[in-house]
Amino acid sequence: MLKQIKLLTKLELCNIYNLNVLRFSKNSRRKKKDLSVMMLWLFLIVMLIFYVSNLSYGLLRLELGSLIPAYLITVASLLIFFFGIFKAGNTIFRKNGYDILCSLPINRTAIVVGRFLRLYVENLVIAFLIVMPGLFVYAWFLKPGAAFYILGALSILILPLVPITASILIGAVIMGISSRMKHKSLTAAALSVLFVLLIMYGSSRLSIMEETITPEMLRELSSVIMGTLEKVYPPAVWLGRAVIAGSFMPCFICAGAFLAVFAAAAAIVSIFFHSISQSLCTTSARHNYELKTLKKSSVLSSLCKREFRRYFSSSIYVTNTIIGPILGCILSGALLFTGTDVITKSLPIPLDICAFAPFVFSGIFCMMTTTATSISMEGKNWWILKSLPLSPKSVLNAKILMNLLLMLPFYLISEVLLIPALKPETFFDGFFLCLIPAVIILFSCVYGIAVNLHFPVLNWENEITIVKQSISAILGGMGGVFLSAVCAVIIFLISQEYYALFKALICIFILGATALLHKRITAPDAWRRYEL
């Protein structure tokens, strides 16, 4: 059994982050492209390290250094948990290679443990990148004893275990329920979104409790933050305190408990693994079709329908891209019910919420566009579009149109709720409240395609690698958010009397940039230019 676990874990890890393909690929052009993607990742990692280091330094300057381990462990654990909900189920119960593994004399527990360990290693990297810079900053300035280093390393090693376990169990429940449904992917997507929204609601309730903070408590900021962290994720605080105090015993107890939870989850999942995987792999075919009248559609409409079918066939694709628009609608609704006073009071400086709301909502809507991964999602089917008499323009327009149509109902609902919630004072305020999100959404969709054309990945084995881990998904998601933030900063810097003028200029500029970008990416030689 141990030998099987070792073998399967090795197999799972051999191509982690596409390293095996990069190592053995003889295609120098592809290697160059992969290396440039790795450089981009490296850049993002450096940015993350820089951010965490600065944050930790800031805490040290505020004499809150003792919070660093607990704070960073909480952040890393929450990130691992949230991202895990979307991908854990798909990683553990993925169909790819299931038949081959089942035909081999391998214990199913070994398969499950191998997949658990893959998730562990992937998330260990996240834990390392978030916690290590903070611990380094702490050690650099406060020169703690040897115990700090040992326990710090141990805490990084064990911190992914519990959040992974939690996300796997939620993933298993989602997969277990959806495997019994006819529309498996759609059910899994709906359940994932529901879980995430429930967790968000729960965490918002936690922060609401903090409204009772008194001035006395503010004087004891450290204990207030510790108290909040303890509410969010108590093990992080236990671990953090143990690391700072150099106490081995609490750390060992945590490690033991975490490992026990992880092992127990592996044991539970392995019991249901076979039946869930089998149900997911089983497809029902009726074989009772009779030829009916067929309808002819235009090429664009046909391509667009196909895009929608592709979209809704993948639960991970849906959950990753629909959260933003749903969140936009929920926030608009919340704003309508609570009023703007709650937000105005919580802001450190007085702001005209109506002026900034369009940018905030644009950012939320564009957190992840479908277009940013829609070319990569074609995968092994890319030959079909390439061999058909279809211009890049029609293929890409269909992808953009699909994304716009998907966002349209959410956009409309959000606007219908936002207008009475914000009560724009002038016509222009209302006009830009509607126009700016529409313009930024349009830009994000086109920008998403442009990013994916630069970083396409067609030879993937698992959709997760595209939707959650590809550079295209990361950069595609950042575009709209970054643009919204930049525009908001511009508006913040100018005088209120010029708001309408600058908003109009921003819209014209973004529309112009979108048109240019669209023209460039949909040129007839696009496939050749982007080596697709």
Added chain:
Amino acid sequence: MLTIDHLTKHYKGSNKGVTDICLEIEAGDIYAFIGHNGAGKTTTIKCVAGIHDFDSGKILIDGSSIRENPLLCKSRFAYIPDNPDLYEYLTGIQYLNFIADVFNVPARIREELIGRYGNEFEITSSLGDLISTYSHGMKQKLAIISALIHQPKLLILDEPFVGLDPKASVILKNIMREICDGGGAIFFSTHVLDVAERLCNKVAIIKDGSLIASGSMEEILKQGESLESIFMEVVKNA
């Protein structure tokens, strides 16, 4: 109908590819393209189908260059790959309807052709099911029907008989002959030399990316007992 003129395509950073391939496929031809694994058959076919770009040479379909007029060329042929990776999230009929929409096939004609080929390949009852439920052979049949639905003049097929049951193979061969009798042409790769010998009027043999023999089947067969023995001999000596 199809002219491949000094086609050269090499994969960057690899010595794989094809060099200086010249072939002429005329109306009425059933042209077999044979060679061992990795010889360059699929690379050539993918260049012809407009899936791969190439380094030098020309590929003309009815006189139009695939590089300069890709849409015009692609509207004249149909291509079926060696491994039919179709849209598994569509049903068979949705896939066929999609292809028919792309080629602007009138509703009446698509109904007629889907009905005819669906019944011939005995797949009509499964057309309402998702392609993900299909076996390899069923996917191959669906790919063949999708290739025929717009009545192309030129069929480019990569290992079309792999995965087909004996009856479907016979039907496909009959359809291939029918297309050629109607003034069309077929260019296909195969490892089944018996089929190539009996079905084709022309053959080309490729080895390590270069063409080592080509011409009419009659001429080639004059060099030995069977296509199989000639193929072994030519490949050994090349």
